[in-house]
Amino acid sequence: MAPESADSSLRNKKPSDSAFKQQRLPAWQPILTAGTVLPAFFVIGIAFIPVGIALLYFSDEVKEKIIDYTLCNKTEKLYDGYIKDMGRPCAEIIKEEGFDATKDPCICHMQFTLDTDFKGKVYMYYGLSNFYQNHRRYVKSRDDNQLLGNLNLAPSTDCLPFAYAADGKPIAPCGAIANSLFSDVLTINKGKHSVPLINTGIAWDSDKNIKFKNPEGDLEMAFKNFSKPKDWRKNIYELDLKNPDNNGFQNEDLIVWMRTAALPTFRKIYRRVNHTEEGYADGLQKGEYELVVDYYYDVSAFDGSKRMILSTTSLLGGKNPFLGIAYIVVGCVCLVLGIALLFIHIKCGKSTNEMISVNPRTLYH
């Protein structure tokens, strides 16, 4: 560190007496004694408990209806609206050889009741459990470049072995994530009418506008050299034929799916209720509903389960009492500790005083 220069002998080597160099910056030296920390504990306790209560309240405000349809039996809707239970779960049927989803899809009809009105915006989710979307190989298996509309006949190697179809054509969209796109079709009926559901506005705007882009020009033409993913029934350009903005890579169901879940039990937004329709302006009213599932998606590999979730939202998102409870518990703990410290402070503070007021010299010899 010594700045040595030839003419240093001329200059005085005395270091400058600045507070920084001499390590004499103004400093605050708190000692973490019971006395000093006490207030912090009380403040935390007093602040956390109300917050927790508020959170719990908001969480309770959220209405949620979850229907697990994993093991739903195949049903057939007869002409008069009567639903016949075929006695066999779709989960088994779709795995049978010779099952052809296009000719004879496995459909479940499930009745459910909403006990209360679902006020406000209602969203429909599908939930999967034990589905490891966060598996290292799975997460990696995608080609973001392709999803940006830059079609390349050689997709990213990350996609392997979901990069090329059996005929050697590259797959679009490639990779395991896209390949395992959730393919059940969920609809809800109320009485004879279906509940109006919108399949757009469910993905993040940033994803829809920036991360996912269709190639230029006609979609079908653009994808003509590409094959559909192995497990798909439709081509990428057939995902939403009604709405070209929601087709191809920019299909929101695909976008949502491509956002891989963090935990093996997750839900993904599927539809939102169209509140502009008559009768749904205030949300969903209580009453009888029917869930119709076009059952294609197999989750048996992980012993997983599938759920349909109807939920309203609050300020804090979905229903989750965890945060509120945690806040209350932590707040209480802090208060208790604060009281304990106060006790220590009063009780032991004196003895500490005595102890430390002893001259260290007398103490040590």
Next chain:
Amino acid sequence: MSNTGEHATSDPSKIEAASSSSTAGSTYTFPEVVRSPDTRGHGRSASHGSGTTFSGGAASTSVVGRPSALKSTRGHQRAFSQGQITDSSGIRPGHSRVGSKTDFILPPGHKETETTSGSGSRTSAKGHSRQASRSESIYTLRRTAPPSFWKRFLSFILRRSPRYEQEERYRIVVPNHTVPPKTPRKEHPNGKRPNNKVRTTKYTLLSFLPRNLLEQFHRVANLYFIFIVLLNWFPAINAFGKEIAMIPVVFVLGVTAVKDLFEDRRRHASDKRINNSTCRIYQSENDRYKKVLWKEVRVGDLIHLSNNEVVPADILLLRSSDPNGLCYIDTGHLDGETNLKQRKVARGFTEKQDGFDPSKFKSVIEVDAPTTKIYRFHGAMLHPSGTRIPVGTDNLLLRECLLKNTDYVEGIVVYAGHETKAMLNNGGPRYKRSSLEKQMNQDVLWCVLILIFLCVIGAIGCKLWLSTYTNLQEPFRPDGYSDSSEAFLAFWTYIIILQIMIPLSLYVTLEMCKIIQVYHIHNNVDLYDPLIDKRTECRALNITEELGQIQYIFSDKTGTLTENRMIFRNCTIAGVDYHHPTLQDESKTKNTLTVLCNAKMVQDMLCQESVTDSSSLIHATRIQEFLLLLAVCNTVVCSHHPHYDLMNASGILEPVPNAFEQENKPETTTTVSPNDKYSRLEESRSVTPSPPLHTSSHFDNRRTPHVPSLSPITSVDSSPTSEAPPKNSRPKILNITALGFLGNKRNMNLTDEQKVKINQSVTPSPHELKPIFEAESPDELALVDTAYIYNCKLLKRTPSEVTVDLPGAGRYDFKILNILQFDSVRKCMSVIIKHPVTKQIILYCKGADTTIIPALAPVEDDSEQKRIICQTQQQLNAYAKQGLRVLLMAKRILTVTEYNEWLRKHKEAELSHDNLEKKLQESYALIEHNLTLLGATGIEDRLQEGVPETLASLISAGIVVWVVTGDKPETAINIAYSAKLFSPQMELLKLMTRSKEAADRTISFYLNEIERQPDGGDPTSSSNLLSSRSQPKAKTRALVIDGKTLTFILDRRSNLTKPFLKLTTYCNSVLCCRATPLQKAYIVKVVKEELKMRTLAIGDGANDVSMIQTADVGIGISGQEGMQAVMAADFSLSRFKYLERLLLVHGHWSYDRLSSMILYFFYKNAAFVFLIFWYQLYCGYSGAVMIDQMYLMLYNLLFTSLPPLAIGVYDQDAPEYLLRENPYLYRRGRLGKAYRSRSFWFTMFDAIYQSLAIFFICQGIYNESDIDIWEFGTVVTTACMFVMQLHAAIETRSWTILHIGSYLVSIGLFYLYSIIYNAYCVNCFGLPSNYWIIQHAMSTANYWLLIPLSCVVALLPRILLRVIKTAVCPDDVTRAIMMHRRALRRGEGFLVSWSRSTSASSIYRTTDNRTKNNILTAVG
């Protein structure tokens, strides 16, 4: 010119014995200070007549110019270079430079001679064993500089090796002026030789990158990370983007490379400075010497050097100003020995000294190929006539030596630049590891184990997970892999993703911390010495924290504790005590050696003039005789002018001022003949860097013509009043002396009238100029100076005669019959002289009281002599109490027959071959008895300012202080008392034995004695030094041991080491006297290794170098003794007192800071890794990482790098004043309380807990939600960031703007980075896109609610523990702070401040028994 005369002046005694190539291990030993002549040749540790070798011995009668004052090298028994550690690599981490494997201590008697070395070197059989032991060279452990990488590479490419090497066995050096100028280098006979340009830099511009990388890959840690990067390239394993994974490694390598580059630039600058020094070489075109830069010197050049110049290359001596062709060099920079060594002109040139003409020198020189052996050189000079004259080591001046005591020399360069012995022996930088770092490395190993454990768990989990699901498809179970092989691959994946468990960046941060710490230490204004304008230098950049953990201090005495300036303080003559007071303004004129005369003594002395009373007349005679003894009985050499050269720096000869020339002509040994074509040079001729102020003033004061402090009351002498400072006569030399003169307050004894007289005085005659005394030891100098002040002037000394100017009697030439050299057994020295007038043969003897008193002639009980002896002894005791060095003066008048009888026997003894030493001693003893006591002197070896206080502080800090000195026990004990190392209450155990058995007996006796005492301390508690409390009434002990006994104890075969060390643990202080440099080192080594203590050695002289290098921390005092110690040291201080601040404040801080920094670092990395690990429970043990890779890589580098730095550099557990007021606080570092193995585990558990808290809070909140993996990762990272900053905040003891800044900046950086990264990076680096994630997360309420929750939950236990600890059992520091605050609140500021006494008078304050000394020694 081509004299071929075989003039065998070769003096075998001067030939170096076995070769030793030890050298100071520092990169550069280029002298920055020209040593003043009065330090030259002082046996440092030598008190008067102590350990210094008066080598000349019998030889003194036989030879040459200045025989005895200079140590010849005879009898040096050097062990040679096998004893060294050669270590070719300077970079290997963890390589201790200290030579543990070298058995580098040899008992003093041990002779290992290299007899095979052929013609030149011969071991002098005459070596006195003591002398041998002293000069057994300092085996600084050398590392040979490896040949330059580039050079090796080149030679590899060019394939030029064997032939070149073959030819290299001998090389021919042709004088360059015989070669026509402008000869192209290729045809030049010396063209192949390298020039004198040196390069010690490791890298060149081209080689920097490859070579630096290569060196860095030697580090295990770096290799580990390279391995991980490579691992990441396996497709089946890879967890990260391949390029991203390289960021940390590249960063670390880059930082280290920049640091190396910086260091290399410093070396480059120093090279440049050295290469651009100047010297004078002969140029045939102009037929004169010309000033050139060192780097332009080439082999074959003729060089002219002046006194005190540094030798620029290895030079074969052809000419010396000395008529006998001798010159003296100080090889201190080379091998650490400060004694002067004689070199002489090549045979055949001796008689040609005056007529030597460079242009006529045509001989060719044949020399060996360069070797590292410093004292081995063979060659021959081939004269044009065909004769061949061998030349050897004693004709060679080595690079980096200092020319001493010689006006000028000329010689021919035989090796230059990197081929010089100095450069070949130049070692690389040292690398020390502090114990904290060692401990840290151990914990890093634990981290490795934890990592492997986690990876194994992960791999097992992976297999179990896979086996639970039978029908998994791609990608979850890739085709072609079984579960087990998948698990195996997962293991490696885990290694990659959990890699930051091993904190690579910790090493970088640590080094940065230490560098900044060093910067602050270097810049501490309180460690700056304004007197010599020097700061504390930290030469080792990486052991600052070791300063805070020192347990043992080994201190040199002379020059370290004391100033090594002998001041004549008291004398007693015939029982009358004369005190010489301190000059009042001594503090200002620190470097004047002058003492004031005692007026009474002057009166007493001169009373013979006004004769009244016979007793006072007798007394006056006694005083005179006493003074005569002081002047005569020594080995001081005087020359009448400083060594000067007639050639100035540019090679121009200056005219001789006439007055000066005449002055010198009749007197000086170095005759300047008028027709000599050289003329006088200016003071500025020297190429050596100008000495620092203090040295130079010191230096010049010595040359001051005698300034009398005494003006005789009655002028009996013709000269005194005319002895004014002849400022006018030698202005150039005296330019600084005016200072000393003015500072010398003489008016005490002078009347105004006399002052006027002085001012009027004319240019003095030559005899009144005070000669320049060159003495072995400062004591002798003090004595001679004192005699001079009393007008008993030593004017000239030759081997056979000594000229003294006696007050009132004029000049006398005393014939010296014999000089009985000092040796440590006799502890005295004598001269036998013949009085020119009375023709009496008188023996003057001076020596230690223990020697002289028994040798006194028996006296009757009531005689006056008896009274004198009694009084003298009383006074001696008083002197000793004051810590003065005491010498007794005695005489004996011999009859001619007595003398002749003795002389005959003595000669017999000298001739005997076996038992020579013993016989000589017997012979000495024969004549040194029946003495008559003349008087005694008390010389003060002044303690340095602040030494007792510093020692008291260090001792109360619980550090064990050993004083290790080469000095004799009596002196050392005196100093120990005055330095408060010993207190009068202490029981002094002395271990001074002459045999192994006796040593054994004494040790066991003491041990038994101590163990019998109930309060004797308990050795099982690994010495009472470590136990935190000691019984207040326990008797404190101090141990004194001498070198001879040490020899037995340190001998491995004796098995005495352990009992000795056990004994020392009972003692509060240990004093080792008469220790050789090697013994010093060995003591340190033994304590370090056997007692497992962290040691610090502090010293100032070359004899401390080995000790300094052996100790864990070496500190050099940059005093008057040259730079060797400083060069070898890790830190250099300018005063001993700074040690207190360095250890108690900076060391304490450094240790404490780095401890918390390291623990924090472990914590933050572990917590982060565990976060990832917990995630594996939720991702099928697949090795998925939820945190974006950029965060992962930048986490250590960017987001969390500042808080550790802030803690590591600027945190203060206690303010400076508190640490100094309460030295016991040092205990924290000494006992290693801040960082122990359990603190590591505690930290680990805390890290696990905190990561659990963070992760599971996040998991709880986001379970079953639609959050995606990257947002989850971002949230977790944010929470983790906040927790870590708050954790750092809890760890921060002292909040400054820097700390707050570092936390805010860290958080800010994180947000700044992530926001920018998430906003602009749609598809970057081939990473999974994190577009808009942080923005999205920040728009949710959960994100903001989660952060405070996780912070509180994660940090609650830690803060709680802290609080409880402070409440229940606060540590020392906290206690001290609280106490201090309480005191402040009560307004009792006085309680905490204890006044620090000023040191000036400390030596006299023996009664001031602040019990501090004893009290806290044993504070654990």
